[in-house]
Amino acid sequence: MKLYSPVLFLVFSLLFCEVAAQNDKMALVKGGVYLPLYGAENKTVKVEPFLMDIYPVTNTDYLKFVEEYPQWKKSNVKPLFADKSYLTNWKDDETFQGLPNAPVTNVSWFAAKKYCECQGKRLPTMDEWEFAAMANEKMQDARRIETYNQYILNWYETPKTFNNPIGETFKNYWGIYDLHGLVWEWTLDFNSVLISGESRKDVDKDSNLFCGSAAIGASDLMNYAAFMRYAFRGSMKARYSSQNLGFRCAKDVEN
């Protein structure tokens, strides 16, 4: 018992430190109302305040995770939860390639979701992600600003940005980096996108694959940059992974 108490104390303080450290790396997004590109037509969405990781999850972060939860190692992962391209660049179960502080990619939605849950966090919802990502350095909503859109489009044309380290793109209004310019990111409800992609059968609004398909229309077709992102999400399945797709976690604000 004498031995246990200090050990327990140490464990708890470590746990506490870890939790505190994690929150340090998160930024508060104050929330608000915004008009998403897709969803109910011309209907604004209210986003509650939430915390978001300042940076995407890195190779080093992810290595720590698979060491702790070996069922998510490359050779152990169940194919229901990740397809063959899961961590495809890793030399073996515990050796990633590329920079330690480059974003981890080639992870499935299940893996990303689990990672966040194991940090006491969760994946951001698509509305949260989009809300945070419409900011530039100065403004909460920069979607009408030409330079903002040009930045994203330039990025789309730049090859292999997934090899870059985190934190080298701009710091946005909320203090968050890399929402644009590095990798695309998983969202909790990526499968709420009902535009072309999932089956490629919904090219017309009469497609019988979707009910209520007429409700989906771009509220701003000019916003090609965002359209690409939604289309990509719509084309993904939860067990898929991709070289240019990483993730970061979010958290509710505790009162």
Add this chain to the structure above:
Amino acid sequence: MNNFKYLAIVIALTAFFSCNNNSEKNVDTADTAKVKKTESEAIPEMSIYNLPSHWTNQNGEEIELKDLQGKVVVMVMIYTTCKAACPRLVADMRNIEKQVPEEKKDDVQYVFVSIDPETDTPERLKAFSKENEMEDEKWLFLRGTEADTREFAAVLAVSYKEISPMDFSHSNIISVFNHKGEMVHQQEGLGVDNKETVQTIIDLAK
């Protein structure tokens, strides 16, 4: 009795939220009794029975997906307040069921999973089953947490989005699983030719 209910909820929540190895092991041990019956048949890696989600059926009973193991499962995601596509999906399911020969009917379980767990309480699901004359045991209506529902939809590659408090858009997909929970076939669309779906079920069912 109420205490037990709470205990069950707490256990369910713990199981759901936990992510460390130890607690998963605990869950495994708790299930050993069930698993032992089918000891020789481990859950295949692509089986939906790997999902640790918990559900409530139309009778208010708690079930795990795993409990469906051993039957051919035909699954669709709907919500009961849906006016457009869901009645047609329900009709499609009924239509499929009709074409399965009598001697194989007992081996097939038809499952409706709600994408609107907030509205679709067990009572609401029960009422829905009555309205649609689907009170036989072969029709199962499930609701889970929002998170489990989202995850399950991800597995079925079903997309859905709430477009108003009363309405969702969602993909219309009927999925067929074998006795071990591996997806064998998916039928996409409303009122489409279901010949292949029916044939898959007949081939699988004993």
